Amino acid sequence: MKTRLLTSLLLSASTAASALTLAPPDRPGDSLIGNPPHEVKYVAAKEEDTLIDIAVNFRLGQDEIVLANPYVDRWLPRAGTQVRIPSSFLLPNAPREGIVVNLPEMRIYYYADSRRIETYAIGIGREDNWKTPLGKTRITGKTENPSWTPPPSIIAEHLADGDVLDPYYPPGPNNPLGLFAFRLGIPGYLIHSTNVVNGVGMRVSHGCMRMYPADIEQFFPMVKVGTTVNIVNQPIKVGWYHDTLYMEVYPEMEETPATYEQRLHSALNLIEQANGGQMPVIKGSVLKNAVEKATGIPVAIYERPTQTPPVVQSQAAPNKN
Structure with missing residues (x-):
């Protein structure tokens, strides 16, 4: 209980309230992590805020904050409106090991060890021909400062929309993969950073899972090559x-x-x-x-x-x- 209380106090002092390091459930058979459900967290919207601004500030997903606030205008919340910040999560119904990704939730759970669980909002693949695949796989590689060579299918899609991609993106802040990337055992799919943070928590990628730059910077050194990844569909x-x-x-x-x-x-x-x-x-x-x-x-x-x-x-x- 002391560990759980200390974790909650540390998290409440952080502005990045949903890039969370949480204690596991404190009773056998329990599944809820984070704040106890009766401890609801709100933040007052500022005059210039959108819900998306608040999501980015607290490293929540776009859809996540909209779902949690169904009566708040996404683009024009009134100044002073109390915006709910999700801070309690039920663990997915999957083995509590390695990385578990719940696609409808657009959230990663990483079972770091017996004392802590890391959870992060992510963006995932679109619902057309670019869906993020389900199933069990592993982290097969880690790359810091990755380069990116767009595959012909993505180049063709952008050309059809009148957008010309460069044939090669060198490492750096303008690289669509950001500064960190994990390669999965499913060929062509990555968990990576993004330089378009508004897409986190939405279905906008070509199948890869996108994380906030600050989140993956924290996440990257924790995860070893060979870590299991279980991608599930649990609405x-x-x-x-x-x-x-x-x-x-x-x-x-x-x-x-x-x-x-x-x-x-x-x-x-x-x-x-x-x-x-x-x-x-x-x-x-x-x-x-x-x-x-x-x-x-x-x-x-x-x-x-x-x-x-x-x-x-x-x-x-x-x-x-």
């Missing part, structure tokens, strides 16, 4: 924080749409799985609201009943007279 996450079950929901990937009924069925399966194979009694309106409103914020859906200890009746000592 609904379910997990415990102490005696409360939470659900965290994101929009479906465009290429894997689902009806409300399908999403509800998935949610029920995850709830049953999280509760040891038994379906708890959940209020229908609470579950419906959690499934329908994809805010990316953990929502409480069920609380374990408090076990009241049995009352032991005292017995009078027998009369020996």
